[in-house]
Amino acid sequence: MFSKILIANRGEIACRIIRTARKLGIDTVAVYSDADAASLHVAMADEAVHIGASPVGESYLRAERIIAAAKQTGAEAIHPGYGFLSENPNFVDQVAAAGLVFIGPSAASIRAMGLKDAAKRLMEKAGVPVVPGYHGEAQDIVLLATKAREIGYPVLIKARAGGGGKGMRRVDHPDDFSEALSGARREAKAAFGDDRVLVEKYVDKPRHIEVQVFGDNFGNAVHLYERDCSAQRRHQKVIEEAPAPDMTPALRKAMTDAAVKAAKAIQYSGAGTIEFIVDASKGLLADRFWFMEMNTRLQVEHPVTEMITGVDLVEWQLRVASGEKLPKAQDEIALSGHAFEARLYAEDATKGFLPAIGTLHHLRFPETAPAGASMRVETGVRQGDAISPYYDPMIAKLVVHGPDRASALAALGEALAGTEIAGSVTNTAFLAALAADEDFAAGDVDTGLIGRKQEALTAIALPGDDVIATAALAAADVSIPRNGSDPWSSLVGYAHFHAGARRIRLKAGDEEIAARITARDDGGFDVATETGVHALRAGGGKRLARWPGHVTVFAGATGYSFGVPDPLAKADDAGAGVGNLRAPMPGLVKVVRSVAGDVVVKGQPLLILEAMKMEHTIAAPHDGTIAEIATEGAQVTDGTVLVRFAETEA
DSSP: OOSEEEEOOOHHHHHHHHHHHHHTTOEEEEEEEGGGTTOHHHHHSSEEEEEEOSSGGGTTTOHHHHHHHHHHHTOSEEEOOSSTTTTOHHHHHHHHHTTOEESSOOHHHHHHHHSHHHHHHHHHHHTOOBOSEEOOSOOOHHHHHHHHHHHOSSEEEEESSOOTTTTEEEEOSGGGHHHHHHHHHHHHHHHHSOOOEEEEEOOSSEEEEEEEEEEOTTSOEEEEEEEEEEEEETTEEEEEEESOTTOOHHHHHHHHHHHHHHHHHTTOOEEEEEEEEEEOBTBOOTTSEEEEEEEOSOOTTHHHHHHHHOOOHHHHHHHHHTTOOOSSOGGGOOOOSEEEEEEEESEEGGGTSEEOOEEOSEEEOOSSOOTTOEEEEEESOOTTOEEOTTSOOEEEEEEEEESSHHHHHHHHHHHHHTOEEESSOOSHHHHHHHHHOHHHHTTOOOTTHHHHHHHHHHOOOOOOHHHHHHHHHHHTTOSSOOTTTOGGGGOTTOOTTSOOEEEEEEEETTEEEEEEEEEOTTSOEEEEETTEEEEEOTTOSSEEEEETTEEEEEETTEEEEEEOOOTTOOOOOTTOOTTOEEOSSSEEEEEEOOOTTOEEOTTOEEEEEEETTEEEEEEOSSSEEEEEEOOTTOEEOTTOEEEEEOOOOO
């Protein structure tokens, strides 16, 4: 076994690897960028080495700096985590050339599965079923469009390199093929440095079911059952579960046999995932599944597999990479209960899941698991940390396990309701809505479920009167006890001989809310709002958090944040311009579709902003004439004016 390893990653996966390494008595070395200097994974590791500036191209993708850090600290092996360099065969070769061990598969295995088209041809030869489609080398647009017609619409354009939904477009009509192809190529080039694509038949009711496989260097390979990852938005997973709901014995055997066959076909060593697409239009049938791709690394959702099998997959990775055989044979791996994983992101679900940034001024997860269940929280952040624009905006993964699917799902809902995050917009309420959806609860899930129900799943109920009153009381600085039991903190609007009142203003979006707070003789308060008078006690009732200039009140899984205006502050909106269009996040102006002088209508696409390696179409917020518009290639910050509209005559 290794005595010291370097982890070539960051965030929650780096923290996850450190925990297992510590359990095995292995010292760890973290690497970090400027943005991550004070991060949790750096604090947890035994040593840490700075490798560059915040952008990934100047730090986490600099193979030579990572290898130098390993040599400098005396690490014997490098664990890549997932993302970044984890599936880069050239990096594997460089690690080996430096006399170090790569904790993962061989470069040959990664190359064999690294390009989706070549991998599918290889799987066909191995007898693994593949999705009907075009997986050839030629990339001429006329040829691709012709193949799409032959396959039959709808089709799916997919980047041949990478994954995570990047470089992927569904096309329903031939007239839309050209534009979709251009978008897929741009996104694929930005994310993977390769703009080549393949075209496949789009399955009408697709289930995304994947099988966890594991191999060693002695020719052994096993599976650890399946995971269902069908709950996706923008082709990215949000809630995963294991095992797959309604899985039949026949399909499980056919699918796991095919997965092991695929792993053995490339002499695979380490943790890997074989992803299948299943046509669930007529139920789960053993002849209606096809190979999509192989992820030659540990998956983000690996904890649900660990929960149902009791296997520590990172420990297996370390043991196999150090030269040991697989710890268990196939018949020794048992399946027990059901597990869910919910990915908590800093993103605005109401705005098409737009990634967000911000400081996590308040961060609290449930301290105990719901009754009858077990729970783990995988995170790489702490209260006070910032979600930066440089990396994936994941805050945490909430993982629960129960004796059956119904109990595990109930535990997930309870855990989400007990999660408190303030300082950045998050998808917590969306996850809770999805977990409570009747189709999801029934296991009737396919990859289009969220898209079909997106409006309902992302709708946020207006704050109730009790929430507003609680926020007003908190804004008055009395609803959270400070410095023990300071009696002066409860004197709201004190006056001689009569009960005075204190006026409070709150901001909810663009709306201003006025409240008046009066202290009562019994120690409580009357909070008067437009809807009436509400009797409250300081510090009682709702969960809440105060943070600079704001108050957040938690009601179930929803956090309602209110601005608390400073009456002495002056608005600085000079030159902002009514209706001007600002960047919702830092990013790169990738494509500009209009010029100054154009007359545009509300909803018309004006430009494409690339942020966090995804493209976001920015549309006109209203009708108008463009006076100025950002230039292609411009790097903008959050709040930068992208489009300035000409003033209209009264």
